[in-house]
Amino acid sequence: MAKTAIYERSFDEESGKTIATKTCPECAGTLVTESAEVSCADCGLVIDEYLLDHRPDWNVFDRDTDSERTGAPLTPTRHDWGLSSEIGYGGDAQGTPLSGAKRRQIARLRQQHQRAQWQTTAERNLAYACSEIRRMAGALDLPRSVCEEASLLYRRAQRKRLIRGRSIEMLAAGSLYATCRCRGYPRTIAEVAEVTHCDQPRVARSYRVLNTELGLDAQLVTPMKQLSRFAAECEASADVRHRARELACLAEEHGLANGRHPAGVAAACLYVAGLDCHVNYTQVELAEIAGVTPVTLRDRYYELRDVLSAEPTDGTTSS
Known part of the structure; x- marks a missing residue:
């Protein structure tokens, strides 16, 4: 025979846990559960709170969609989308050090596991290309979204058989630069070529192949997109x-950027802005930051000065 009351404890279906009492211990009021918090409806005393909800998610918007929430997220930056496992180092699951014979066995298993990662040569080349894209994206301080899109672009090029006759580093660098052009990130071919194992003409050639064969939606490089990087380098x-x-x-309104190097126009704008704000920037310094010659910067400066001299001084635009 039970020695305690039958209904001393109750189970709340909304919070999914057992409550020790049904009424408030202070005023004997009714207990309510809201946002994982059990409180009294009369005096407002908080009886219990628990912010973790262990109940399953029943929001299924599509019957054909797999609603499982287990495992690591899929990522195109891995050749197997991040589904494979790795044999680590150290002790066992409890942290206990392994014996010498066990360590040698695990080392042999790790070696065979690494050899069996790739079923074909194409998978091995894809794994190397994805690692190169991750390395270059980290060296250029690009976000993860750009790295993932560049990996997807390389996969498209591989399916189109654009890899034949070209090196993996060349197509990987071209995919990363093409992604930067499509997403509007101010990265030049010279910057991408500095962190890769191929020279600048090969990176440009791979980008032209990808742009022609895959029909990329590349954005125009304008002087406005180059200004932030140049101004940060010269500490403006x-x-x-x-x-x-x-x-x-x-x-851009007067067409000075049409048919001209956008970096030269941006450097000229920064040079004129320094003159207007009484900051002494040399043309050689800005030309080196922009990657152009001082003659190019000087020509853009003369054109910009002619436009400024033709502008009215009362703040109105000329017709």
């Missing part, structure tokens, strides 16, 4: 950056 002040953006918009 806020006034200089604001004036340089105004000059870049003015140059």
